[in-house]
Amino acid sequence: MRNPVRRGTARSGLRLLLAVLILLTSLVGTANAEVHHPRQQWLRDSTAGLFLHWGMFTAPRHLNCAEWERDVTGGGWTPEYWVDEATKLGASYIVLATFHSRLGYAKPWPSKIPGSCATQRDLLGELIKAGNAKGVHIILYMTDDPQWHKETGIETLDSAGYSAYKGEQVDLTTRPGFGKYSYDLFFEVMERYSDLSGFWIDNDNEYWEQNKLYEQIRAKRPSWLLSNNNEDTPIMDTVSNEQKTGMTPSYDYPQAAFTPMPRLTEADYKLPTTGDWWYSGGDSPVDTRLSTGRYITNAGSSMKSLMAETPMVNGKFPPQQEQFNNFMASWTPPIKSSLQGKEGGGYMYGGMQPGFWNDGAHGVITVEPGAKTQYLHVLTRPRTDQVRLRDNGYQVKRVSDQRTGERLRFSQSGGYLTILGIKNWDTYDTVFKVETSGQQGFYPQSSIKATASASKAGNPASNLVDGSFENFWDSDAHTPVSLTLDLGRRKPARYLAVNQREASPTYARESFGRPEDSARIMDYQVSVSDDGRHWGRPVKVSAMPSARGVQFIDIGDQRARFIKLDVLNTWSGPQAPRFDKQLAIDEIKVGYEYAGSFFQPQVPLEAESWHNDRDGSAHLGWCDACSGTLQVTGLGNGQRNAVTYDDVTVATAGDYRLELGATGSGSLSVSVNGAAPVDVQAAGIPDVPSPVAVSVPLKAGANKVTVFSKDRNGPGLDRIAVAPLPPASYVPRTTLTVNPAGIQWLPSGQQSIKVSAKLRVDVDDALDQVKLAPVLPAGWSLAGAPATASTLRLGQTLEATWTVTSPAGQNVTAADIPVTASFLNLGKALTASKPLRVALRPADRVFMREAEDSANDIGDSGVTNCGQCSGGQKVRNIGGSPIAFAQFGNVTVPAAGQYTLYLDYTVNGPRSYFVSVNGGAPAEVKTNGQGNTTPQTSTLTVTLNAGANTIKLFNDTEGAPDLDRISIG
The missing domain is CATH 2.60.120.260 (Galactose-binding domain-like)
Structure with a gap:
């Protein structure tokens, strides 16, 4: 896990194909997963856990296990300190990551199985005992990954010792050998520590799977939890989402998650703002705003905050982490009742709508069972003294400040609750307790019949109105698609409440080198009919924001029997194939009236006010x-x-x-x-x-x-x-796509490139006076006019194509040509820009292209940053599956014959590419290296046709190196 580069799991082709199918299944529900089990209840009731990475390589790095243990004990390590610090954070459990690939594979117990560092002192046993005394569960981290066994130059895995113990030759530095060794450790731990609470497992090892490890853990320790990192494995209790970033606001961690409730999920993130997951000798700061925001938004999505701190050799946390823990010890108790044992609101457990509210406000909802009592957590306060949000049909009786108990005025109408006259704002989370008499104004789900123009087998349209969020409708990768709701007879209808499957992030991102995007509704229209045949013009045509939680479609005062929702497209596209058109919806409710009453305060600045x-x-x-x-x-x-x-x-x-x-x-x-x-x-x-x-x-x-x-x-x-006005730093979120992507390596002389760009508005802001065009360096010329629009709104796009030409009479020089969108937002001039990069191809190459170039097909592989790579990016996750490859089309050479293919790559350990030219028999290219950050080059002689060729790099059964670029010499 804690490895920022590729782990390189070398699974069999069949195994990885199954893994991909499991991941695809997670988009619409995890088949056969034990979603509900009594052993999970204590974790469901939890808010947070503490993740501790601590081992032989904790600074100052030890290369001898006995010396590390001596300094641990001599430094005054006590398990009670960790348990007390976890309690300050409101954490109900500790995950101990000591048997970790980057920390020396240290076993903090007196293991009888040789193979890696083991302590004589039973540190794990002491921690379990101390945790049990104060109600804190202990979970043990186990890695699948032997690749860092010699990262320091000193071998940390003892193959000879383990071979003698087993009576057979076992190489622990290989995946099968390490799998056998770690398999034995699982059983040793189960035998020694019956009161451990489970294993936190960092990906899978083929040996474990082949020998039914997880099934045996279930049989031997049925009360223990199993967690897996970054993938939804059915046998596991918990899906952990590691160090997600890029969302707006930055603290809203669940926006990057991909697993629907009620599956148990963790948000796994570092509290120190900088540095490694383990202590490396510094006192890194903790961003209180970011960390408290993550803590609360995770609770608002029923996710557990697994917070990583960096204990020193003596077990103590650096001062700034201790300071944060002490802050949390006083900050969380007044609002603990709004978090502990609560579920996220706006989803399957009921509750008002989370997300962006009025005047820049942002927050989440937590709910009591039944959702009659709800807690509104305002993490970003509005720029006014009121909070206004969709009430989801809940009739509000009372609103009070959770910290002070002060009763607050409120108004409710038109589908909104407005809390008025707020004076006391907490810096990080103002919490309002909202007491309701329940939902009203929705037709019973059992009275509605739903049909769809397309449905996946097993996920019919009837699931939209069955009253269960665990059953859902699936479009079977069809869009556009129509959903029709039959009310039984002509009835009033004013709005739809739509809960989409929370099976994708809300925004485009690269996660561990694979493209992700929102699989939610973008453009839609709603029509009504009395007979289900004659629809007339749509009563609503709009775009739905890509956001978590219940979404509303107000359709005015309609009278009809049939309501049809046409989903025209979704936010994702072909660039993220695992999410493209993968539309799934849990429930759709039809509202016939809004909650509220006449006897309540008036919201300020109503048009109908008698003051006007x-x-x-x-x-x-x-x-x-x-x-x-x-x-x-x-x-x-x-x-x-x-x-x-x-x-x-x-x-x-x-x-x-x-x-x-x-x-x-x-x-x-x-x-x-x-x-x-x-x-x-x-x-x-x-x-x-x-x-x-x-x-x-x-x-x-x-x-x-x-x-x-x-x-x-x-x-x-x-x-x-x-x-x-919004802060000066505010820029409405847009997506700007520029093709071609990646450095364009051009031959000598004057050159022309065709460039296309597309701007999309991703938030509910109006962009005015929009202009999209390349900004050329001196001497370059442009063919094609700028694209313009007077206004763009949510989901709308602006696109164009141009030809840019370099100066005549000279070679191309390295340049960034920014394609820039300029626009006004509330009268403020703003821009969004993305560069087209060009460079002169070396004289000894007849072709050169970056792996990340948009002209390539990279299947289920993905793009990631690489500081030392050409262009600053590379393609990772090649191999291990037939659908994870890098294919270069239109590889053009002047004449048929033999050429030298240059492969620039990064790698950690021995790996191979298989290279196929024009669909021919593959040739293996073996590589080896250390660290996976420094590009290396291998060559292969290939036979090419005159003109265009296709070159494919793959490895169907094992992980291949990460690819920087290819070139032909």
Whole structure:
């Protein structure tokens, strides 16, 4: 696990093919997994665990096991210290990673089995005893990986000693030999420590699987837990997700997870912000904001926070980690009841909607059993003094501050709960206890019949309305796809609540060298019908954000028997084949009314407020989906038909974000303090407010804000909201794809390259005045016009193709040509950019291409960063399976004949490529190396055709080296 480079599991081709199938299955549910078992209950009730990497190579590195044990004991190591520090963190268990490939394969118990470092003192036994005394479970980490046996130059695996013990020759430095050795250790531990709580296993070893290790653990120690790292293995209790990054906000760890509830999952991450997983001699800082955010968001998705700290040889944690532990010891107790034994809200356990809320707020929900009592965790506070979120039909009775008990005012209507007048914000997590009388306004699932235009065998459309989140519908990789809900007779319907299968991350990423992306709904439309045959125009056409938890589709005040949801596409694409079109949905509910009551405080700045002036034809109108159930309509034909707020108050003068909840589509105009109006474009449906925002200047104190429409029949207005502008660092999240990718190695002379780019908006922000084009170095020329759009919204794209040409009369020089998208967001000029990289091909090569180039097919392999590699990237996870390869098409040479194929790669230990040219018989290229970070080169003589050729590198049965690039000489 703790290895930042490829582990190189050399499984059989059949085994890896099965592993891939298991991973694919995890996208839509893990077949035959023991999802529920009584042995898991203590972990389900837990919030967190403490991960300790500690061994012979803990700084200062020891090369002798006895010397390490002497310094451990001499330094004052005690198990009680670890147990007490875990308790400060609210951790219910400790995972001890001492038998670790990068820490000397140390066994912290007096093992009778020779083969690697073993202590005379029973450190593991002492830790188990100390943990049991204070209710902290102990789990033992076991590695499958012998490849780091000589990382320090000193051999850490004793093949001779183990061979003598077994009475046969066993090479522990090979996977089969190490598998046999570690297999024996599992049984030694089971015999010695009946009160251990389980094994945390870092990937699989073929020997273990062939000899039914896990099944024997189940039979011998049925109460023990089994955890596996980074893959969903059915026999395991827990899926651990290692060190995920790249999400927004950075602390929202579950956005990178891929395993649906109720499967037990861990978020496995380092508390020290920098450094290795083990102590390497420094006092690395702990980012309190990041770490507390991860702790809470994991609880909000029923994930366990497995936090790694770095104990020194004496067992003590460096000062900054101890300081964080002490902080947690005082910070968590007041909110412990909102975390311990609770489930994540907005998913299968019920609860309001987690994620992004109003005015920059972000948070998660935890729920009591039955979800009548819920806890709103506000991790990023809004830029105002209120929190507004979707209530998921829960009728709220009372809201209070979890830390202080203070009762808070709230308003509920139109599908939203608004908590008002919040003054006391915790720096890291403001928690509100929300007491409800349960959900209301949904038709019983049993009264609805669901059908689909496509379904996977075993996952029919009826699962959408069966009331069980453990049964789900699967599109069988079909999109577009239609889902039809039959209400039985003509009934009112106002919204859909959709819980998609939480079987993918929410954003595009590379995880351990493999591409991942969201398998969730992007573009969709909703239609209604009385007979199921005649549908008319869709009542809603929009895009759904790629976000975890329940999502809502408000459709206005409809009366119909049939409701059809057409899913036009998903957020993923062919670049992530394991997620492309893999749409699955747990449940869809149909709401016929919103929760709320008339006797409650009014949300500030409602359009219908009696404080406002309504001029001309502006008048009140009913609107169930609106805040307060009213709106102002009749705002068309200019400023004579307007609603005016006379007292929009801010403390200090400046530019502010003004959001308008507009019903319908068309333009709205906003005039502040009599200034010239600013126009914004609404794009919604009648009787359902959709937010549009504009930047406006406000003076300190009261301001006069007038809203009207220049259209003949303008949109209605639900309410406005005023908040400070987003932070200066804020840039709406987009995905910019540029092809070709990877350095383009060009021959001498003037050259031209065809470049394409696509910009996608990934968040619910409007990008205005969008322009997309390459920015050329001096002397280069461009054929093709910039792509432009007046506005882009969630899920919308802008794309174009150009030809760029280098200066005439000279060779290409190394250059980055940025393809740049420029746009406005709330009047602020912003950019997103990605480079096209070009370089002059060496004179002794007739062809050269990076492994990560978009022109290649890399199957189930993936791209990862590599600081010393050409272009800063390489392709990893080649081999071990027929679908993990690197294939180079259109390898062009001037004439038929024999050429030298140069393979630039990185490798740790002995590995092989098999190279096939134009589908011919493969030739083996054997490699060997240390560390997997420094590129090396091997050559092979190949016979090529004149013009285009195809070269494939693979190894169907064992892991191959990581590939930097190929070239032909």
